[in-house]
Amino acid sequence: MAEAVxxxxxxxxRVTFYVVCTLLVAVxxxxxxxxxxxxxxxxxxxxxxxxxxxxxxxxAFENFVRVWAEVGMSRYVLNTLIITIPSVxxxxxxxxxxxxxxxxxxxxLNRAVLVVFVAGMLxxxxxxxxxxxxFSDSLRIINTFPGVILFHVxxxxxxxxxxxxxxxxxxxxxxxxxxxxxxxxDFTIFVRIILPLCVSSMAALAVLEFTWIWNDLLWSLVLLxxxxxxxxxxxxxxxxxxxxxxxNLTAAGSLIAASIPLVFFLAFQRYFIEGLTVGAVKG
Amino acid sequence: MRLGKRWWVPWAFLAxxxxxxxxxxxxxxxxxMVFAFTKQDSIMYxxxxxxxxxxxxxxxxxxxxxxxxxxxAWLILFVLLPVPLGLxxxxxxxxxxxxxxxxxxxxxxxxxxxxxxxGTIWAWIYHPDFGALNSLLRGVGLPGLTRQWLGDKRYxxxxxxxVGIWRQVPYVMILYLAGxxxxxxxxxxxxxxxxxxxxxxxxxxxxxxxxxxxxVAMTISVIDSLRAFDIVYVMTNTKARAAEVLASFMYSxxxxxxxxxxxxxxxxIQFLITFGFIIFYISRxxxxxxxx
Numbered sequence: 001m002a003e004a005v006x007x008x009x010x011x012x013x014r015v016t017f018y019v020v021c022t023l024l025v026a027v028x029x030x031x032x033x034x035x036x037x038x039x040x041x042x043x044x045x046x047x048x049x050x051x052x053x054x055x056x057x058x059x060a061f062e063n064f065v066r067v068w069a070e071v072g073m074s075r076y077v078l079n080t081l082i083i084t085i086p087s088v089x090x091x092x093x094x095x096x097x098x099x100x101x102x103x104x105x106x107x108x109l110n111r112a113v114l115v116v117f118v119a120g121m122l123x124x125x126x127x128x129x130x131x132x133x134x135f136s137d138s139l140r141i142i143n144t145f146p147g148v149i150l151f152h153v154x155x156x157x158x159x160x161x162x163x164x165x166x167x168x169x170x171x172x173x174x175x176x177x178x179x180x181x182x183x184x185x186d187f188t189i190f191v192r193i194i195l196p197l198c199v200s201s202m203a204a205l206a207v208l209e210f211t212w213i214w215n216d217l218l219w220s221l222v223l224l225x226x227x228x229x230x231x232x233x234x235x236x237x238x239x240x241x242x243x244x245x246x247x248n249l250t251a252a253g254s255l256i257a258a259s260i261p262l263v264f265f266l267a268f269q270r271y272f273i274e275g276l277t278v279g280a281v282k283g
Numbered sequence: 284m285r286l287g288k289r290w291w292v293p294w295a296f297l298a299x300x301x302x303x304x305x306x307x308x309x310x311x312x313x314x315x316m317v318f319a320f321t322k323q324d325s326i327m328y329x330x331x332x333x334x335x336x337x338x339x340x341x342x343x344x345x346x347x348x349x350x351x352x353x354x355x356a357w358l359i360l361f362v363l364l365p366v367p368l369g370l371x372x373x374x375x376x377x378x379x380x381x382x383x384x385x386x387x388x389x390x391x392x393x394x395x396x397x398x399x400x401x402g403t404i405w406a407w408i409y410h411p412d413f414g415a416l417n418s419l420l421r422g423v424g425l426p427g428l429t430r431q432w433l434g435d436k437r438y439x440x441x442x443x444x445x446v447g448i449w450r451q452v453p454y455v456m457i458l459y460l461a462g463x464x465x466x467x468x469x470x471x472x473x474x475x476x477x478x479x480x481x482x483x484x485x486x487x488x489x490x491x492x493x494x495x496x497x498x499v500a501m502t503i504s505v506i507d508s509l510r511a512f513d514i515v516y517v518m519t520n521t522k523a524r525a526a527e528v529l530a531s532f533m534y535s536x537x538x539x540x541x542x543x544x545x546x547x548x549x550x551x552i553q554f555l556i557t558f559g560f561i562i563f564y565i566s567r568x569x570x571x572x573x574x575x
Binding site for chain 2: 014017018020022025028029030031034035038050051052094095097100101102105107110113115116118119120123124125126127128129130131132133134135137138151153154155157161186190211214215216217218221222233234236237240247250251253257258261264265269272273276277
């Protein structure tokens, strides 16, 4: 009887659930399985068997070593880290200032400012490309890391401000009243009371932002020309041109590019999902 | 809310974020709108005002209509397929069986990958000789259905959209799962006791309750479909113009053909099309707050 009630609640019968889910996940992940197998085969094996989903006969781990060292994947990964980490930290800190103002102060343009932040994050990037290039060039930060980082920080402010402001509004106002009566300044309240309460939501935001900025292709394409500065997405796109027929190396390169966001996702999955549903927007 | 009494305090907090946003996002939008009325062969110098001529040229440019048509295909398929699929899969996952979490984690994986990685991987699926898709078709005795997926103008756009959908479905599913969290199980149970069929339950109980999630999922999918760029760039290298969408058409016009005014005009059209959906999304998002 207890079992019957449970089944009613959940809807899908247990057997159906396992059969359908196994099939679904298997089909959905075929592309990734093919990538893993391809990255571990020699070119001879790929050309002779012609079946991309076959398990490698000889596991060629040296493909990863070659791509990392000879093809220069290590440099691209390092460049991506140099771009991504300061961008995430910067956008979190700066957006928390704006979110605080929008969450706790009543002023005439409050709603208008919020709408501007939200609308900005949804517009097509093509509207920004030429002017941002020109601006960066006139400031002489085109083709430099700070140029890309500053852009990412600024552009991601839209989503982060919206996200943090929504979170801060749930903080009970009474928490702010005591320090207020004690004569604490607004900035002290922000740093001492609000920021510590936002740690978990900022962690969720950091996971999302890290993935988005890590995966960015377009802005590196526009703002970085020199090969020495290219991030892993752009390096991989170039590699496809250069090593067009070395499927095993491109596969190994793809997996290296995917590995860090993947590890991040697996470690912080709960935050990742929370972040996506709170804002209901993505990049 | 009501914290400080001095009017300038919130503006002091907003100064840095607003200034950065104004410089890198708002001013560029205005600038692009101005550039759309100019002719400019160098990105930095020599803009000449030419009125509406860029737009007139667009409306007699077959590539523009091709991009527009392709974008329309992206938009329609991005709403028609990921939204019901995401809902179906979310309902499938909406239980507490053992292993549920693991299945979900695996299913989410594509969302964490960059389009460069995704494009690289899918290029092998579509490879005409030993790609998985054609091998599969030959294997099940349908060799007549094999195609040059990325080489044939007729199939290219659809091959790219399929890749986009592959990544979009898990995302829509997340939105629906969050929506299902708010559906009281008693309601669904009550309709089960009534003897309503699965389809009736879906139509009369679940779908109305999930309407807000559906609106968000659809709007986001539309906005995403209009922003499609990375997949097209990586998988066709924008050389094969048959798969061009507005975003990639703008990129190649400006950055390959150094036609910056023309590129800006394309961006403005793209912006105008998206704008309506953005307004709709914002009014939906804030409606509940205004009612409070």
